Amino acid sequence: MREKLLEIRDLKVIYKTDEETVEAVNNIDLDLYKGESLGIVGETGAGKTTTALSIIRLLPYRVAKILSGEIIFNEQNLLELSEKDMRKIRGNNISMIFQDPMSSLNPVLTVEDQIAEVLRLHMDYGKEMIKKRVKEVLQLVGIPHDRMFEYPHQFSGGMKQRVGIAIALACDPDLLIADEPTTALDVTIQAQVLNMIDELQSRLKTSMILITHDLGVVAQTCDNVAIMYAGEIVESGTAKDIFEGERHHPYTEGLFGSIPNLDIDEKRLNPIQGVMPEPSMLPSGCRFHPRCPHCMDICIAESPQSKSFDGHHIKCHLFL
């Protein structure tokens, strides 16, 4: 029996500066079940990180605003919690791995201190117990525990991200949000770190949201996939739906066209034409229509509704 852990309904987030207002996330719905993993895929600026930061409510203060929606986590709406209650959840029930390990660790604190901090905040541990747990999680992520008194600058990029993962896993969270955890790393290290995350997630039975722009990464790690474009989820479903299904949103097809396929002898890639629109100047109707090879009159006039084929959702006029 699948048990729902996280349910996002109708989430709308805007960024407001002196110069302009930007719709970063526009009425999205997402579901995540216990023990499963969800990949959110999209280009830079599609609203993936905004979605993630909305869940732990760490959107840039003052600039970002959640206009509407619900984020139900373990049967409570996170958007209605007080800041104090939210703090009890951050790092404890929901934790996050950030994109850039180089800047995500505090340069003046030891690794031990930074891992122990999250334990001190949420666990009722004594000093010895904390130390023991720090060693445990370091071992979990493959860092020898005699390095725990070192500072971040003494670690390589991959090692720093392992520390970031250790911090995130220290309190055994129900939900782990990994925001492009390998993008900033060397290609050779990426697979290592990704395998580790994948392995830990299934071993610890943590639910995970993995944010990435790389479909290959999702294929390797995720049970479910959501494709984001210009602040909307254009297609979502199981990994099988996305990678083997017959029907696809044209954007998803475009994404697949951008990946070199070694099985088929192709002369060149088929990338999507054009660029993602500026979030401050979104097109009318379907947001993808200026780049869509199947664009119809209705696409320019009307934004499509999402249609479900047995849990495989596609938001496109082609399928309405």
Added chain:
Amino acid sequence: MNNDYKKQSQVKEVFRRLKKNKPALIGLIVISIIILVAIFADFIVDYETVAIEQNISQRLRPPSREHWMGTDGFGRDVFARIVHGTRVTLSLSLVTTFSSAFLGSIIGAIAGYFGGRIDNIIMRINDTIMCIPPILLSLSVVAALGAGLRNLFIAILVASTPGFVRLIRSVVLGVRSEEFIEAAHALGTSDIKIIWNHVLPNAMGPIIVQSTMYVAGMILLTSGLSFLGLGVQPPVPEWGYMLNEGREFIRHSPHLIYMPGIAIVISALSLNLLGDGLRDALDPKLKN
């Protein structure tokens, strides 16, 4: 051609951003008024008869309709002395700033552009000078050469140039590695031409910002040294020296203290506001 156009639009863009910054705009307006006062001081009040000539029967009068800011210990009109003091203080501060910016830019550009041993020697000397607190350095020069306008100028120049040298050198080091410098080199352009045509124009932004801030600092420094009796010599009206003279009468004629001080604060404040705004407008990343 293309470059000119780019330069122009850049200036426009900076001005547009500056206009949006209210405090900076106020600073610009106020400092413009002060500069106008300095230029047209002679049309506002006569120098010889009002600002210099003593009139003992009229001494230490409080502000009145006849004397807006009262009179000083020699019966001279304080307003007239403040107006003409604008000319002295402002021109001295501007000239010293401009001179040290000029000198500092040349030395800094040489150090940064040529690097190696030349850079090493220049910066060694420069850093050593910067180990001496600026006021003490100025005082040493005054102690050696004696008080007076010309020596005050030299004293401040010596103390304020090293800051510019360091700034310009770091800017030039940044510019030097850019591709267009290499391109100019490849075309066989001479070093001096490259520095003059390519390196310094790119360093203009930081120089302007630093200079604006410096003028404010110079006003405080020149008036400070004059206050100590080591700068501008009487009877020339200078704000710092006016405060020095006014001290004697602080108990009964406090207007002699208020007025020159307010003049200094307003000038320095408006320059700081303008400098802050310029810095943000020229390069938001330069903050601090």
Added chain:
Amino acid sequence: MKRYIINRLLLLIPTILGVTFIIFTIMSLTPGDPGRIILGQGAEQADVDQFNRDLGLDRPFLVRYVTYVANAVRGDFGLSYRTGRPVYESIRNRFPFTVTLAFLGVLGSMIIGIPLGILSAVKQYSFWDILGSVSAMFLAAVPGFWLGLMLILFFSLRLGWLPSSGVGTYQHYIMPAITLAIPGAARILRLTRTTMLETIRTDYVRTARAKGAKERTVVWKHALRNALLPIVTSIGVSFAAALGGTVITEAVFALPGLGTLVITSIRMKDTPQVMAAVLLLSFLFMIIILLIDLTYGFIDPRIKSMYR
């Protein structure tokens, strides 16, 4: 760390020699000869020449410099032209006073500037932030000597609370210390605000928030320690300003420190006296800079580990 300290101490020696050389060069630019200045216009030329020979002024510049340094190392900074007594004597009594004053000034600017800067940054755009920034802008434009006079006008003459000049009680220190502290406080406030704003926006502060840390912990433990690095560096600038500022402050409040000695000596053309005072204050400044650098090494693990 030990290597770092030794390194820095060794570097101090050439710098001190350099500073001495610069000051010595400036001082030897004095037009006219000391014998004439001291003995007066009426003295016989032969006496003047004899006087200059006694002081060794007829020897080449570099020889005089080396002699000066050699003597200075032994605490002999020459004789005062005015009193004929060792200049060190008059400096010895005044030095501690000026140093105390400068320290009080810097301490005052940090006590005022750092907390207000943090407050401004944490509550960005709030009433307190605007008030803090505006007053910092304003106070940075206030010259010390005028501030001192205004304080005298208000607290001594109008209210009669504090003595306007001289020394004796702790009350005598209050207004001079404030006069020295305010311009520095304005600078430190602005610097603290900008660096705090920068660090509060860093990724590692977001990481700390994602751990569920309280806002107070985030500010004090994560942001401040990092923001402190540039602030600590800037304390050097504060000391330079305060050591120079004592000259003006002492003049305003008629205090018996090195500053007033320098001013009188300049008026009396007592070059050795000026030179010794300026040199000692510069040495003090260099030692403070050294201490700041060492502190920096302790706060920033990146530097600490470089020298382990």
